Amino acid sequence: xxxxxxxxxxxxxxxxxxxxxxxxxxxxxxxxxxxxxxxxxxxxxxxxxxxxxxxxxxxxxxxxxxxxxxxxxxxxxxxxxxxxxxxxxxxxxxxxxxxxxxxxxxxxxx
Amino acid sequence: xxxxxxxxxxxxxxxxxxxxxxxxxxxxxxxxxxxxxxxxxxxxxxxxxxxxxxxxxxxxxxxxxxxxxxxxxxxxxxxxxxxxxxxxxxxxxxxxxxxxxxxxxxxxxxxxx
Numbered sequence: 001x002x003x004x005x006x007x008x009x010x011x012x013x014x015x016x017x018x019x020x021x022x023x024x025x026x027x028x029x030x031x032x033x034x035x036x037x038x039x040x041x042x043x044x045x046x047x048x049x050x051x052x053x054x055x056x057x058x059x060x061x062x063x064x065x066x067x068x069x070x071x072x073x074x075x076x077x078x079x080x081x082x083x084x085x086x087x088x089x090x091x092x093x094x095x096x097x098x099x100x101x102x103x104x105x106x107x108x109x110x
Numbered sequence: 111x112x113x114x115x116x117x118x119x120x121x122x123x124x125x126x127x128x129x130x131x132x133x134x135x136x137x138x139x140x141x142x143x144x145x146x147x148x149x150x151x152x153x154x155x156x157x158x159x160x161x162x163x164x165x166x167x168x169x170x171x172x173x174x175x176x177x178x179x180x181x182x183x184x185x186x187x188x189x190x191x192x193x194x195x196x197x198x199x200x201x202x203x204x205x206x207x208x209x210x211x212x213x214x215x216x217x218x219x220x221x222x223x
Contacts, residue, residue, distance in 0.1 A: 032209045043114075043200045043214025044153070087152075096141070096208030100153035 001097055002026040002090040009105045018075040020104050022088030025069050030093035033064060033071045038085045038103070047086075048073070075106075083108045113137070114215040116201050122221045129188040131218050133201030141204040142184035143212065144168075144176060146197040153200065159184055191222045 006022040024033065032051055036044035048055055050062040050071070061074040075082060085103040092098070117132035133142065143158040145168075155168030157176040165176050173195060177185045188195055198219050202212040 034209075034211070036212075041217065043202070043217055044212070045214065046211035049209065049211065091209050093208055096204070098212075099155075100145075102150075102152050 001092055001099055002028065002031060003099070004088045004090055004101050006086075006088050006101065006104045008102060009107070011107045011109060012078055013109050014079055015077050018078050018082075018106060018108075020073045020075075020086055020088075020106070021070060022073070023070045024088070024090050027068050027090055028092070032091045032093055033062065033068075034089045034091050034098070035060070035062065035073045036087045036089065036100075038087065044087060044100075049091075078106075078108045080108050080110060082106065114201055114203055114213050116199075116215040116218045118218050119216060120219050120221075122223065123191050124223050125192060127191050127222075129191050129220065129222075131186040131188075131199055131201075131220070133184045133186070133215055135182055135184075135203040135213070137203065137205075137213070138181065139203040139205050139213070140181075142178065143202040143204070144174075144184065144186045145200045145202065146170070147200055147217070148197050156186065156199075188220075191220075193222050196220060196222045 002024045004024045012018045034049040035047040038044040048062045055062045063072045087103040089098045113136045115134045144156045145153045147153045159165045159178045175187045200217045201215040204210045
């Protein structure tokens with residue numbers, strides 16, 4: 001299963017767009033890319049999942065280039081409540097196996 | 111909405127005690143998982159289950175066992191708790207598929223003295 005690499009931490013200000021990039025060089029053909037958000041003292045919560053190109057939902061957008069070796073989670077106009085840890089995962093479409101990495105701690109400042 | 115309920119948010123146990131962590135889900139999901147989360151190590155999979163009475167070892171099963179007698183309930187058992195099992199334990203569920211989203215409970219913070 002492909003290992004993911006993402007920045008340990010990021011800072012932003014309220015109202016800005018935040019882009020968190022994740023690399024997954026060894027992604028396999030049947031693997032999907034998934035992002036989760038975790039607040040302190042809570043379990044992770046699913047944000048978005050994609051296979052290729054662009055996926056958008058009411059919370060975020062996910063951009064995946066043609067080679068699928070990286071992906072970018074885009075959070076539009078962040079607020080203080082978006083301060084959390086964001087995990088990028090590769091999920092095997094064959095086995096369902098997934099691995100949580102260290103995640104990116106996003107700090108949104110006023 | 112899917113509801114995943116973990117029986118205890120906080121537990122304090124002594125070394126050598128038997129510990130039961132219960133997880134109940136209300137959405138008829140086939141798959142259930144137990145993770146532990148530690149600072150600097152992220153979430154690590156302990157055990158998972160794809161169906162009643164079925165279980166599979168995850169990445170760190172040593173010192174743990176599980177039970178799934180009913181579809182909605184997945185229990186994590188520490189036969190003889192040790193201090194290195196002090197951690198946050200998270201239960202998750204997923205419908206019958208490989209790429210569906212995981213739904214997590216609130217977590218159970220276990221301290222072993």
